[in-house]
Amino acid sequence: MNGEAPHNNAESTGNLTRTPLSEQVRRIMLDNLVRGRWQAGQRIVERRLATELGVSQAPVREALRDLQAMRLVESSPHRGTRVGDLSPRRLCQVYPVRAALERLAAELSLPRLAEDPSRLEEHTEGMRRAAAAEDVDAQVRHGVAFHREILRAAGNAVLLPSWESLAVELWTHLSLTRVRTGLHENARDHEPIIEAFRRRDPDVGRLLQLHILGYAPQPIGAS
Amino acid sequence: MNGEAPHNNAESTGNLTRTPLSEQVRRIMLDNLVRGRWQAGQRIVERRLATELGVSQAPVREALRDLQAMRLVESSPHRGTRVGDLSPRRLCQVYPVRAALERLAAELSLPRLAEDPSRLEEHTEGMRRAAAAEDVDAQVRHGVAFHREILRAAGNAVLLPSWESLAVELWTHLSLTRVRTGLHENARDHEPIIEAFRRRDPDVGRLLQLHILGYAPQPIGAS
DNA sequence: GCTTGAGCGATGATCGATCGTCGGTTAACG
DNA sequence: CGTTAACCGACGATCGATCATCGCTCAAGC
Numbered sequence: 001m002n003g004e005a006p007h008n009n010a011e012s013t014g015n016l017t018r019t020p021l022s023e024q025v026r027r028i029m030l031d032n033l034v035r036g037r038w039q040a041g042q043r044i045v046e047r048r049l050a051t052e053l054g055v056s057q058a059p060v061r062e063a064l065r066d067l068q069a070m071r072l073v074e075s076s077p078h079r080g081t082r083v084g085d086l087s088p089r090r091l092c093q094v095y096p097v098r099a100a101l102e103r104l105a106a107e108l109s110l111p112r113l114a115e116d117p118s119r120l121e122e123h124t125e126g127m128r129r130a131a132a133a134e135d136v137d138a139q140v141r142h143g144v145a146f147h148r149e150i151l152r153a154a155g156n157a158v159l160l161p162s163w164e165s166l167a168v169e170l171w172t173h174l175s176l177t178r179v180r181t182g183l184h185e186n187a188r189d190h191e192p193i194i195e196a197f198r199r200r201d202p203d204v205g206r207l208l209q210l211h212i213l214g215y216a217p218q219p220i221g222a223s
Numbered sequence: 224m225n226g227e228a229p230h231n232n233a234e235s236t237g238n239l240t241r242t243p244l245s246e247q248v249r250r251i252m253l254d255n256l257v258r259g260r261w262q263a264g265q266r267i268v269e270r271r272l273a274t275e276l277g278v279s280q281a282p283v284r285e286a287l288r289d290l291q292a293m294r295l296v297e298s299s300p301h302r303g304t305r306v307g308d309l310s311p312r313r314l315c316q317v318y319p320v321r322a323a324l325e326r327l328a329a330e331l332s333l334p335r336l337a338e339d340p341s342r343l344e345e346h347t348e349g350m351r352r353a354a355a356a357e358d359v360d361a362q363v364r365h366g367v368a369f370h371r372e373i374l375r376a377a378g379n380a381v382l383l384p385s386w387e388s389l390a391v392e393l394w395t396h397l398s399l400t401r402v403r404t405g406l407h408e409n410a411r412d413h414e415p416i417i418e419a420f421r422r423r424d425p426d427v428g429r430l431l432q433l434h435i436l437g438y439a440p441q442p443i444g445a446s
Numbered sequence: 447g448c449t450t451g452a453g454c455g456a457t458g459a460t461c462g463a464t465c466g467t468c469g470g471t472t473a474a475c476g
Numbered sequence: 477c478g479t480t481a482a483c484c485g486a487c488g489a490t491c492g493a494t495c496a497t498c499g500c501t502c503a504a505g506c
Contacts, residue, residue, distance in 0.1 A: 020300055020489070046458070056491045058281075061458090065285065069292050069388070071381060077243055078458060078497050093381045100327040104319060158294060158316045162385055165292070243459070269488070279461045284488090301467050301488060 021055050022062035028053065029063055033072060033086065034173045044073060044081045070167040086174060094171055095216040101163050102147060103209035106197075109153035110204055113197040119149045120194050127187040136176055143186055144169045150208070175215060189214075244278050245285035251276065252286055256295060256309065257396045267296060267304045293390040311402060317394055318439040324386050325370060326432035329420075332376035333427055336420040342372045343417050350410040359399055366409055367392045373431070398438060412437075 029049075032038045050060045064081055067073045071090075075081040084090075106113075113120065126142035147168065151160045193211060196204040252272075255261045273283045287304055290296045294313075298304040307313075329336075336343065349365035370391065374383045416434060419427040 022489085045456085047456095057458090058490055062288070062489095065288055069384075071384060075458090079499090080457065090380070093379045096327060096331070096379065097324070097381050097385055100323050101320070104323040108319070156316045156319065157313070158320050158389070161292075161294060162320055162388065165385065165388060166381070245459085268486085270486090280488090281460055285459095298488095302469090303487065 020059070022059040022066075025053060025055065025059050026063035026066050029067060030072075030167075030170060033067075033083070034170055034177075038083045040083050040086050042083045044083060046081070070165055070170075072167060072170065088179060091171055091175060092216050094166055095212055098163065098166050098168060099209040099212040101159060101166075102150060102212055103205040105151045105154040105156075105159055105163070106193075106208045107205040108156060108159070109150055110197065110200060110202075112153045112155070113150065114200045117194050117197050119153075120146055120190070120197070123149065124187050124190045124194070127190070131187055136173075139186065140169065140173045140176060143190075144172055146190055147212075172215075243282070245282035245289075248272075248276060248278065248282050249286035249289050252290060253295075253390075253393060256290075256306070257393055257400075261306045263306050263309050265306045267306060269304070293388055293393075295390060295393065309397060311398075314394055314398060315439050317389055318435055321386065321389050321391060322432040322435040324382060324389075325373060325435055326428040328374045328377040328379075328382055328386070329416075329431045330428040331379060331382070332373055333420065333423060333425075335376045335378070336373065337423045340417050340420050342376075343369055343413070343420070346372060347410050347413045347417070350413070354410055359396075362409065363392065363396045363399060366413075367395055369413055370435075395438075 038044070044064070046057050046060050046064065050057045053060070064073060064075065068075050068081070072084050072086070073081050074084045123142045123146035127139055127146070130136075130138035130142055148160075148163075151163050154160070189211065193204065193208055196207050201207070261267070267287070269280050269283050269287065273280045276283070287296060287298065291298050291304070295307050295309070296304050297307045346365045346369035350362055350369070353359075353361035353365055371383075371386075374386050377383070412434065416427065416431055419430050424430070
């Protein structure tokens with residue numbers, strides 16, 4: 001497939017590290033989900049999508065597997081794949097898990113971040129700028145980066161991948177664009193967390209946990 | 224491949240639900256890891272494994288993806304896959320994450336399990352029997368089932384998959400067979416947790432968290 | 447008219463083959 | 477003899493094709 005045209009429909013023209021096709025496909029699919037081009041429950045036919053993207057079935061399949069691990073699509077053998085539940089109801093299930101993981105991360109990373117919270121500050125600054133420019137995408141990117149930095153600082157090679165598998169970036173985007181919480185409030189909300197790190201507050205974990213649960217439509221959604 | 228012979232090399236002869244090849248491959252690979260047939264860092268060549276198992280490259284690749292999501296193998300593009308770190312050091316990173324998730328699960332499932340902890344009791348009973356019979360496999364199975372039951376009772380569709388991706392069953396097996404903790408102690412260790420559920424102890428989450436961290440060689444392993 | 451099962455199209459699962467890259471090896475050069 | 481660059485085998489990534497299964501349709505039977 002992809003006959004003879006230079007298949008650089010991505011923004012990266014001539015970058016040295018060619019990304020695998022499956023990775024590119026994954027990004028496109030994520031983008032489709034974020035932009036709402038795909039509705040919940042909609043059928044995703046591997047071959048059709050492969051044809052549309054000009055690739056074979058294999059990379060599409062691999063990308064689909066990734067999204068499946070993130071619970072963004074649901075597959076059952078011989079019955080195909082369909083867009084998963086992206087409703088606020090599902091978000092209420094994602095956030096408690098995310099909050100629990102980040103609480104652990106905060107506790108583990110406390111010494112390191114108390115020593116040097118500069119990275120966190122950079123991201124809040126980025127959020128502020130993005131909010132001022134009304135750039136939702138950038139705001140999400142910085143907001144997620146803030147939290148990802150905490151995960152990274154925890155220094156646990158298992159914790160970060162588990163968190164990544166929650167597709168926080170996507171859910172944050174959906175939350176901002178669909179539920180439409182107050183936008184630029186976010187930057188300010190993160191200040192107390194940095195402060196807690198600075199003063200080595202042993203409750204920083206719980207603080208962060210509550211901070212995240214505050215994002216969910218209902219703070220606690222169980223059973 | 225698999226020329227003409229009925230490809231039922233699995234134990235399930237004539238079961239109605241044929242399992243996909245990739246699933247069978249995944250189980251075999253997990254077994255290889257548990258039994259120690261594969262050493263850490265060892266190279267896993269997709270095609271060689273495919274030939275050995277009498278299947279094509281595709282199902283092996285899919286199974287490999289699953290194990291990769293569980294951090295049991297490590298892959299990098301064009302450089303192949305190798306067996307991941309299965310050392311106690313890594314286990315010390317898995318258990319805090321697991322403990323955090325199960326703490327959340329316990330808190331969410333408290334009302335339900337306080338109402339009816341019979342399932343939990345069944346599993347501790349199973350653990351006792353398995354310990355008496357010195358059946359390590361069965362003991363692991365019941366021990367993990369105990370915890371999985373808590374996850375399931377939490378009723379969070381995101382929490383359970385996240386927990387499953389930690390490969391708790393495999394790590395428990397490794398912990399028991401390699402580090403060789405006291406065996407039949409496990410059944411008794413779980414009694415206080417059931418009791419905590421029964422009396423609706425709001426600290427049951429923390430109790431469970433500490434219970435799990437007690438399994439790790441060092442209770443807290445950070446940085 | 448309602449049920450039921452054969453037929454059919456759509457689709458996921460798997461396969462065998464090819465393409466391009468990576469890492470090590472070897473041979474030319476200084 | 478040490479360095480470097482072309483070469484080569486191995487392997488992952490991707491492809492196009494085939495196979496088996498599922499859900500649906502429609503007609504036969506009651």
